[in-house]
Amino acid sequence: MPTVEERVIAVTARVLQIDPSEIGPNSAFSTDLGAESVQSIELVAMFEEEFGIEMDEDAALAVQSVGDAVEFITKTCKEQGVEV
């Protein structure tokens, strides 16, 4: 089963239409990966769909990097009783 990080990278690659190999834990969505305003919203929506969770909008949109997203999603899954 893929890890949370692998799943976050896969979703990010799909939404931003870039190669997964270009994405690492330290990649910042906006400055490194070029996520624009609507894409940031799409990323959060796709993470919710991928993991079957609901995220707080403001908190989720404040996440800057892939590593932070992994941490935030893991925490949210735990809070919402979703196994990852």
Add this chain to the structure above:
Amino acid sequence: MSDTKKTHPLVDCTEPNLLEETFNYDLPPLIRFDGPVMETIDGQPVEFDPAALRTRPIVITDTTFRDGQQARPPYSLEQMVHIYDLLSKLGGPNGVIRQTEFFLYTQNDRATLDRCRELGHRYPECTGWIRAVPGDFRLVKEAELKESGMLTSCSDYHIFQKLKFKSRRQCMDSYCEVVDAAFEAGVRPRCHLEDITRADIEGFVLPFVERLMRMSEQVPEELSVKIRLCDTMGFGVSFPGVELPRSIPKLIYKLNREVGVPSERLEWHGHNDFHKVHTNAAAAWLYGCDAANTTLFGFGERTGNPPLEGAVIEYIALKGDLCGIRTEVITELADYMRSIGLPIPDHYPLVGKAFNTTRAGIHAGGLRQDERIYNIFDTTKLLGRPPRVALTDKSGADGVALWVNEFFGLEGKDRISKIKVHKVARWVNDQYEKDGRMTAISDEELEAQVKELMPEYWAKYKG
């Protein structure tokens, strides 16, 4: 400069100070004063007390059917009766919209007046408007009106160039003859001092009005002359320090305090040639004119007159109370005027289609969090117009979320987050990024997209 320089330490806080004494969201923002207004007149400092506006019996008068109608094809009788009815509803039982004036020359003019009076409204009182010709008072008398405006143009442009009088004396005598005719007919004359902001104030206006005041002393109070200051070309200036004849403070001071025309018999009539029209009318209130003459949506000769609806909002802002005014009728009037072919620009204050519509995403984001951030007052309550967003490439997901929530009528915790509208936001974005669109997106287009891309919400709220 150095003498007045002060330091201003930060007043830190963790709770916002929203200045709600002024910006009470339930009312238009209040205009509060913290001291007198000063003007230098004939070398002497003169104080005006703006706070007195709260208690002074200021009113709005209307000339939609006279000056307003001069600027457009004539209204039909039915249209005028309906507008009159709505004006009465808007002004409320206290008669904040105190008077409106009618032409009396044609059979249709007189029939319209009769039909309006048959409605039985106390306000606005119906008054007439005639030329400065003694015989015209027969029309006023026949119409059983208590008051009529009459042209008494007072600049030399009018006295000599237009009316071809041989001297000011001849002009004044002629006007006074008409005033006498009004008294004889039992009609109160309202002298319209046309072109006053281009007149010789000391040389003609003040002597003429002094004579009118002396004549008024000879008749019962209800016939005493009223004075309308007509800023015919929009030359009036509201701020202190301006010289006559353009200074509104000085004009009103001279007539009110030097000549002794009581405030309740002074009225300001402006024109908008220099974009000063509403502020000038409000300044006239402040400096001692009790009546501000207006037209609906500012329609009037050339650039128009002070907009009535603007004066209504200003009135509430000065009084700090609705005073019986039904502000929602402003929207009803605008809808009616549009329905009879009167164009109102989208960006026109208070009633334009876009007056409380935001397009920028960053503003939409603010609106989404707290509508007070980008809405002037509770426009839903006072005008029946909730704040809206129009979607363009600048609107962002915040704008889309705001539009969707408004469309579904969702408030508070029921509101849909912008994450849930991401598909519609993507569609909007692609319209501009991929398809090169140059226009705003219509409500109909968005509705179709919401139905297609958010079917679960559509089924829940529209199904």
